[in-house]
Amino acid sequence: MPTDTRRLTGPESSQSPYNFAPCSKLDMRNLEVRPDGRSFKQLRPLFLRTDVVSQARGSSYIEMNDTKAICAVYGPREVLRREDFSLKGQLTCDFKFATFSCKQRRQHQQDSQEKDLSVQVLEALEPAVCLHKYPKSQINIFITVLQHDGCALSAAIMCASLALASAGIEMYDLVVASSAAICGSLTLVDPTAQEEETILKSTVKLDANAGSVTVAYLPSMSQVSALSSDGELSFEVLNKSMQECVANCQRLYPVLEQTLVKHQQELEASKS
Amino acid sequence: MTDAELSEAEKTFILHSVQDNFREDGRGNEDFRHMEVETGLISNTNGSARVRLANTDVLVGVKVQLTAVDPEKPEVGRLDFFIDCSANATPAFEGRGGEDLGSEISAMLTRAYSCPSAVDFHSLCVLPGQQCWLLYVDVLLLECGGNLFDAVSIAVKAALFNLKIPNVTMTKDEGGVELDLSDDPFDFKRLNVAGAPVVVTVNKIGHKHVVDASEKEEECTLARIILGVTEKGTITSMRKEGSGSLDSDSISEMMESARKVGMELNKILLKALEEEEKQGAKTVGFLR
Numbered sequence: 071m072p073t074d075t076r077r078l079t080g081p082e083s084s085q086s087p088y089n090f091a092p093c094s095k096l097d098m099r100n101l102e103v104r105p106d107g108r109s110f111k112q113l114r115p116l117f118l119r120t121d122v123v124s125q126a127r128g129s130s131y132i133e134m135n136d137t138k139a140i141c142a143v144y145g146p147r148e149v150l151r152r153e154d155f156s157l158k159g160q161l162t163c164d165f166k167f168a169t170f171s172c173k174q175r176r177q178h179q180q181d182s183q184e185k186d187l188s189v190q191v192l193e194a195l196e197p198a199v200c201l202h203k204y205p206k207s208q209i210n211i212f213i214t215v216l217q218h219d220g221c222a223l224s225a226a227i228m229c230a231s232l233a234l235a236s237a238g239i240e241m242y243d244l245v246v247a248s249s250a251a252i253c254g255s256l257t258l259v260d261p262t263a264q265e266e267e268t269i270l271k272s273t274v275k276l277d278a279n280a281g282s283v284t285v286a287y288l289p290s291m292s293q294v295s296a297l298s299s300d301g302e303l304s305f306e307v308l309n310k311s312m313q314e315c316v317a318n319c320q321r322l323y324p325v326l327e328q329t330l331v332k333h334q335q336e337l338e339a340s341k342s
Numbered sequence: 343m344t345d346a347e348l349s350e351a352e353k354t355f356i357l358h359s360v361q362d363n364f365r366e367d368g369r370g371n372e373d374f375r376h377m378e379v380e381t382g383l384i385s386n387t388n389g390s391a392r393v394r395l396a397n398t399d400v401l402v403g404v405k406v407q408l409t410a411v412d413p414e415k416p417e418v419g420r421l422d423f424f425i426d427c428s429a430n431a432t433p434a435f436e437g438r439g440g441e442d443l444g445s446e447i448s449a450m451l452t453r454a455y456s457c458p459s460a461v462d463f464h465s466l467c468v469l470p471g472q473q474c475w476l477l478y479v480d481v482l483l484l485e486c487g488g489n490l491f492d493a494v495s496i497a498v499k500a501a502l503f504n505l506k507i508p509n510v511t512m513t514k515d516e517g518g519v520e521l522d523l524s525d526d527p528f529d530f531k532r533l534n535v536a537g538a539p540v541v542v543t544v545n546k547i548g549h550k551h552v553v554d555a556s557e558k559e560e561e562c563t564l565a566r567i568i569l570g571v572t573e574k575g576t577i578t579s580m581r582k583e584g585s586g587s588l589d590s591d592s593i594s595e596m597m598e599s600a601r602k603v604g605m606e607l608n609k610i611l612l613k614a615l616e617e618e619e620k621q622g623a624k625t626v627g628f629l630r
Contacts, residue, residue, distance in 0.1 A: 089413040186449040190581065197565075197587035273418045275458045278576070293587035297567065299580040302457040305601050308577050309594050316590055 096268045098253045113260045120236040120333040128237020132229040136219035141229040143237040146207035159204025163192040163211045171218045194227045194286035194296030200240040220262040221249045243288040248318040251282040285315035289323040360547045374554045381504035389505030393497035397487025402501040409476040419466020419474040423448040425481045453579040454570030459537045488557040495541035506530035539570035539578045542604040544596040571604025
């Protein structure tokens, strides 16, 4: 992979000091309380606001305790290349973890995980945007995760859908997303990075069911727009946790609605 | 991805045929097309396989390499997937055209194989904390005829079944541990792939869903779910693909179909591979 020579990079082989730290993994079998004191079914508080990037058409910021992401939407603008002509508008999405956002330092270039997440965010938003209203044009979404503490995908989806709405892009519905981590009979709603990693990065089999699910949902149309699961789960467990995520999405929907209403009120106030 | 551009009438025809559970090539909605699997074709690899699923042609070569362990997971080996979308398959893949599709497929495979029960990752570790095997799984798409994800995953599983990892002997001297690779080509160990998943793509067309969609049928679908299914029927990874959205009830139905088909597919594949193994290497011809 080509690297940017203008940047100062670290030594070719270096290791994170955390690799030598005593194990920070949770004991999933005997977990009674979650490390942050939440109950298993409790979501983290959700904070959202719009208009954080003044130059963008629309922008938003999301905070779920220590997961923080910012999103900017540019466009609709003309598609320059003729071969990309399409009567339906095009949506592009660029998902990036800030280099300092995770425990391990990230590269400034998009890695394969970030590319995968970009596609997933895009596919979660596409069903919600009235792309037929934007012929010959493209809308660009840029998401940067500033701090990662689990559920980056669902935070990114919510943040981006709010940014699109605040940009005045015509949409069928807002997109709400929610995740859950599963280990055996335990279902941890809205998992933190520590909980996610304990379950997904384990090299030994923790339980017959160990994994995580993320669902993006269009609440007023009751449609699932994105669905992603990792780890090994049985069909029944996966189905059940999917329903649970959908229910959580419905609980989060009013927060997004209110943020959007507030954005609109502020816009009206600044006009008059 | 496809050259097939369908008219509205053709799309309606396909939609109706799916509705009646009698698709345009005579299959039912949960039937696969004819498939050919061959293993051990390429002598320079440690394991190889070719799968031809109707018009989709996939060639997989696995090469093993000794490497330093991942400091985060010091006692296991690693898998590395790379999908080369050759421009032979379709001119759209020319230059960097196939890159997106390739990274999508490799991301799906990486996720499907990331659970600890997929293959025995501990057996791929040579010296815990120091050296492990890194399996480079390289996939070459020779022809695209729909349902790439499934065909690639079947070929990958077959190639891993065929994989022969040379045995390593360790001798301890004062400087540390010395690794010796066996010269004998028959001194190798195999990888147990019983827990490895195959990927099943379920396409939503109209109110029904189909597995193993042809290129034309793929053109008619707006949303599909892609699942990694093991022989036991557990789901190792899942994602929705495409620009459409789905009802949660229909997702459950699609998952159920995928599980049923995936379990059967795993069983048949393993049986066919074992049979081929018993018969001995008799290549039926590479490209015909």
